[in-house]
Amino acid sequence: MAQQHLDPTDPAAGAVTGDALAGYLRAQATEFLRSLRHHRETGGPGGAAGRVSPNPAAGGAEESVDAARALRRSARRISGSLHTFRPLLDADWSEEMRPELAWLSGTLALEHAYEARLQRLLLALHRLSGAAGFPSQPGSPGPPAAGPQPAGERGNLTVGAAKAGALLERQLTLARTRAHSTALQALGSSRFHAVADKVAVLASDVPLTPAAAATDLRPAAAAAEERLTDAITGLPLITAGHPYNAEALIHGLSPDPAPHPQDGPWHQVRLLLRLHRYAREALYGGDIPIDVRLLTAGEALDRHRDAAEAAGAAAQAARTPRIAPATAYALGVLHADQRHEVEAARFAFQQCWQKEAVKAL
């Protein structure tokens, strides 16, 4: 690739054109096909349809999980590039391809998401229960804050945490198992085979527009970055930069069916950050310099999304009919804990983003 040793952000450097995009898309399509083969060999429907396990993450199925992740990863990159560099690609083909890739990566992502959500919630319950020993504060001079409780009442909350964990495990394992079946069905469907066939063509033949070979990629990439920075400007970063602003839990007991519309703009920035990263990958080819800010910001936004969804799962579980009050109490504490994780993630994002913005001045 001609642009590999150039800095595409250097205006004096030669233009990075549709050829670079084609190279990037071919590489991602090849990766997609490799992951798909790997997935079929390790547990996908093409290779071992009989091995549908309720716990696909255990044992040898781990490789299958990795393969599915790699498949999603390249699907997202192809889809993202189709979006960002739309004018350089055959419009009909793009419009047909994108929703199919979104369907595929969405379907494949669910199983892993439920698994990760459960792990996050169980870990939090463990932490909140002080389960791993009881670290006493050395040199604590004062008496403990609360008086002793009768043993029966004491046990209540532990039982609550345990029951909350069991309830979440039941609900999220069921959801994951369903997502697993759905993913297997999707991978065996004719809809999927049609996508895979198209990606196979893409691996050798990228449908660029006639003008693409002479079109500079950078304006489209810059536009993607601008969409990101515009969206970040809309975030309440001043509030987020004040620790313990208590914003994330502000509708924690709201009667509103969608109590956290405040999360939306952050989720949107997460997606735009991703598109910006993929655009950079297409632009730089193999020589992409590491941007610590993008990495850190992306991690903070992933954590934001994960904590928000975990908090939602805890609230949802609390609506299960006929649960014990102690279970509901534990789920309430857990919900609030995860909403504070949401707030902490916003703070982390603000810190890394503002720090670099100041440096850049």
Add this chain to the structure above:
Amino acid sequence: MAQQHLDPTDPAAGAVTGDALAGYLRAQATEFLRSLRHHRETGGPGGAAGRVSPNPAAGGAEESVDAARALRRSARRISGSLHTFRPLLDADWSEEMRPELAWLSGTLALEHAYEARLQRLLLALHRLSGAAGFPSQPGSPGPPAAGPQPAGERGNLTVGAAKAGALLERQLTLARTRAHSTALQALGSSRFHAVADKVAVLASDVPLTPAAAATDLRPAAAAAEERLTDAITGLPLITAGHPYNAEALIHGLSPDPAPHPQDGPWHQVRLLLRLHRYAREALYGGDIPIDVRLLTAGEALDRHRDAAEAAGAAAQAARTPRIAPATAYALGVLHADQRHEVEAARFAFQQCWQKEAVKAL
């Protein structure tokens, strides 16, 4: 007073001796007697024993509340000075006086504490319910985080918040009413009259030791400050200085009967900070310069104590038998919210304390 225009921290200045302490104690004793008279006139047992009201804070009884607060305020100052400047005062008298003053201010403080705790918790429930309108985020591009819920399930959580509020109101109002009766009984008791008589004597005649008139107050005051700074050194300030460290909730669901021994050292620092402030008052006489750091630190530690106790009350209410799961869930969210207030207060303390420490270098 001879020392009034001197800076007692200036080693070149003349010594501040027992005379200054006597002046301070006389002033506090006079204030105590004035508050007591005021309290009797506005609702205390001496003036209006028949007016025992379940809601003593309402209407004209407000003055009585103010008077009780002023009474506690001077009782704490006398008691604190007896402790800090022990060697300058008649030992037998001091030893007899201090527990009586502690009993008195403790008894008088409870009613106000329950009232303030209830207000804090109801305010938090209100905030968590997003009750005051629903501020939508302008320009929110994404879909809301959670899908719509059936109306019946939706209502559940509001009912939960309302029921939690009603439960807390019932429990804390009962506790407050009891504390009010106990305080009235205490103020009418012979035990109280004995304390009041002693304070009346103190207003004119402070039992200094023979050597006190020639003894410098500053070493004792410096020792009080040292006990404070030593205790602060023992606090986990590095952790507290990292926002969102999630320490305060770490035993939120612990089976331990005293889940928050971590609060003890902070409560202890709060008391030592108070003793240091009173020692400065005795030292400076009427000319005490404002120390913003002490004020801010004291406010942070008050907030820490109040939030810790409110969190405890929410947890305690959740142990009420036969409450609805929705009520328990709301109390869990509330408990976690207040524990995060505890963490926020520690952060605020660390910020104000460290900032000044850096400035002082």
